[in-house]
Amino acid sequence: MGVKPEGIQTGQPPVKTVFEPWELEGATKRDCAPDRAGLLTGLALFTTIAAWFNVTFFPLLLIVPAGILDHKSTRRDPVGMTFCLLSLTPPLTAIGSALVTRNLAARDLERIRTGDMDPRGQYESEKAWSRARICLWACLLGPCAWMILGLLLCGGSGLLFRPLL
Numbered sequence: 001m002g003v004k005p006e007g008i009q010t011g012q013p014p015v016k017t018v019f020e021p022w023e024l025e026g027a028t029k030r031d032c033a034p035d036r037a038g039l040l041t042g043l044a045l046f047t048t049i050a051a052w053f054n055v056t057f058f059p060l061l062l063i064v065p066a067g068i069l070d071h072k073s074t075r076r077d078p079v080g081m082t083f084c085l086l087s088l089t090p091p092l093t094a095i096g097s098a099l100v101t102r103n104l105a106a107r108d109l110e111r112i113r114t115g116d117m118d119p120r121g122q123y124e125s126e127k128a129w130s131r132a133r134i135c136l137w138a139c140l141l142g143p144c145a146w147m148i149l150g151l152l153l154c155g156g157s158g159l160l161f162r163p164l165l
């Protein structure tokens with residue numbers, strides 16, 4: 001009594017035939033690609049630092065080359081030209097690393113959604129994507145804000161700053 005004879009079906013198929021092991025809650029495919037959360041976090045940190053340098057020191061990138069280059073002389077100053085070319089490095093580096101970080105994070109998030117990548121790095125990937133997006137906007141809008149401020153302070157009419165005569 002109480003013993004089921006072998007071969008009698010209970011009417012429900014076993015769990016293994018309904019779901020694959022990676023479809024169960026909390027399980028992942030064993031053959032999926034590892035997450036790149038560490039790489040994306042490092043790239044997002046580098047992008048943040050580069051964007052900070054770009055936004056903070058942008059006025060120096062405009063003022064110093066203008067002082068080095070003498071528009072009245074006929075000879076070209078190699079030091080001034082070198083500095084002008086080097087002054088393009090922070091903006092280009094910040095914008096380039098922001099674009100790379102954003103695209104890599106978006107690609108990883110898509111692969112996580114499809115199940116081709118380990119989902120344990122989803123939070124870090126989303127954070128890296130949003131940081132890269134913020135840094136990209138800061139790199140593009142920060143210099144514009146500095147230029148508007150410079151025009152307001154030192155522009156032809158001197159809207160905010162009137163020199164004492």
